Amino acid sequence: MAVEKSSIRIGAHVPTSGGMATRSIEYALTIKAEAIQVFASSPRTWATSTPNPAMDEAFKIKTAEHDIKPYVHASFLINLGSPTQSTYENSLAATTYSLKRGYEIGAHGVVVHTGSAVDESHVPQAWKQIHEGVMPILNNLKDEDPWLLLEPTAGQGQSLVKKLDDLIKYFDALEWHPKVGVCLDTCHVFAAGHDIKKPGGMTETIDLLVKLVGVERIKLIHVNDSMDICGNLKDRHQNIGKGEIGTKPFNELVSHPAILNAPLILETPGAEPEHGSEVALLKKMRSKNEK
Numbered sequence: 431m432a433v434e435k436s437s438i439r440i441g442a443h444v445p446t447s448g449g450m451a452t453r454s455i456e457y458a459l460t461i462k463a464e465a466i467q468v469f470a471s472s473p474r475t476w477a478t479s480t481p482n483p484a485m486d487e488a489f490k491i492k493t494a495e496h497d498i499k500p501y502v503h504a505s506f507l508i509n510l511g512s513p514t515q516s517t518y519e520n521s522l523a524a525t526t527y528s529l530k531r532g533y534e535i536g537a538h539g540v541v542v543h544t545g546s547a548v549d550e551s552h553v554p555q556a557w558k559q560i561h562e563g564v565m566p567i568l569n570n571l572k573d574e575d576p577w578l579l580l581e582p583t584a585g586q587g588q589s590l591v592k593k594l595d596d597l598i599k600y601f602d603a604l605e606w607h608p609k610v611g612v613c614l615d616t617c618h619v620f621a622a623g624h625d626i627k628k629p630g631g632m633t634e635t636i637d638l639l640v641k642l643v644g645v646e647r648i649k650l651i652h653v654n655d656s657m658d659i660c661g662n663l664k665d666r667h668q669n670i671g672k673g674e675i676g677t678k679p680f681n682e683l684v685s686h687p688a689i690l691n692a693p694l695i696l697e698t699p700g701a702e703p704e705h706g707s708e709v710a711l712l713k714k715m716r717s718k719n720e721k
Contacts, residue, residue: 437720438684439499439693440712441465442705450535451488458498461706462713465499465693467541467650470531473506476520478527481534490536499693501650502537502576504528509545510564511556511590521545522563525578529567532576539577539649541613544591544600546583556590561603568607579613579649584665585622593622594635597642611649614639615697616683617668618652620675623661627675632682636689645688653680653694653712669698670708677711684712685719 441463444454450468458466471479493500505528508521525542532540547556568578580600582591591597597612604610616626619635626632639648655673657666671677683689696708 438690438716439464440709440716441467441498441693442696442698442709443467443503449485451485451492455489455492455496455498457702459496460702461709463498463709465501465695466493467501467503467695467697468535470502470504470528470535470540473503476505476507476524478524479531481531483534486534493536500535500537501539501541501579501693501695502528502532502535503541504543506543508542509548510542510560511545511547511552513548513552513555518559518563522567525564526567529571529576529578533574537576539579539611539613541579541581541650543581543583544589544597546586547588547590550588553588553590557599557603560590560600561605564604565607568604568609571609575609577609577611577649578607579611581613581615581652582618582622584618584663586663586665589622594619594624594638594642597639601643611647612639612643613650613652614648614692615652615654616675616679617654617656617673618665620656620660621658621662621664625660626679627660629678630682632679633686636683636686640688648688648692651683651689651692651694652697653683654697667698669700669704670696670711680712681715681719684715 444457444466505524508524510521512518528540547553583589585592624635655668655675657668658664
């Protein structure tokens with residue numbers, strides 16, 4: 431199913447259990463996804479999966495055949511700003527591994543959470559170690575490799591990116607490397623205190639992101655409603671229109687020209703029935719805005 435170049439792609443995070451080239455693709459086709467996100471390995475352990483070159487090639491062929499744009503979400507354990515040396519080292523290794531796997535399956539970007547300094551006193555060192563550890567990884571990337579996509583978290587604790595303005599510090603630490611982009615999560619940004627629920631709030635937030643990093647670095651959007659109110663610092667996703675954000679802000683989102691090249695990926699509760707309905711809802715919004 432081809433997508434017009436002027437259209438925002440819409441899809442979801444899909445399961446890999448049962449095989450990326452089989453189960454992931456079947457799921458994507460069932461919900462009529464135009465873009466998908468997968469885990470390269472278990473997101474809750476440091477263990478990595480042994481690549482299967484034949485499966486990787488089949489996945490690439492099928493995503494190309496069905497015009498589906500794939501992305502990878504790296505391990506949830508990654509915290510590049512951690513004061514614990516073993517966590518920091520494991521985070522660098524996991525980031526490197528995820529970018530390698532992203533290339534092997536033809537992913538356009540690899541999503542990594544921006545992380546936390548854990549303790550306020552560690553903040554200066556956190557920025558220093560991010561620079562020292564991540565820059566060599568970035569400098570080894572080639573044009574055909576996926577982008578490293580920074581995903582701001584919900585602003586809790588000593589988050590390095592509490593509000594979108596803090597992305598400037600992250601990009602400074604990474605010298606505004608040309609392979610670094612942003613993955614914006616609507617639940618996270620709402621939890622962190624950006625009121626995307628109010629009329630014009632979503633537009634205002636995307637405008638701010640454009641001002642901070644430039645439209646060319648906005649590469650992916652995680653579209654999630656929130657179980658909690660704005661500024662509550664809680665990362666609890668809800669289905670579109672069933673949470674505190676509501677449906678209207680997502681209409682604003684799909685109409686914003688800055689995200690034309692940033693696919694919308696659902697990370698909401700449920701399986702094929704729920705995600706299929708949400709993909710259809712977002713496509714309906716897209717159609718109205720394209721008229």
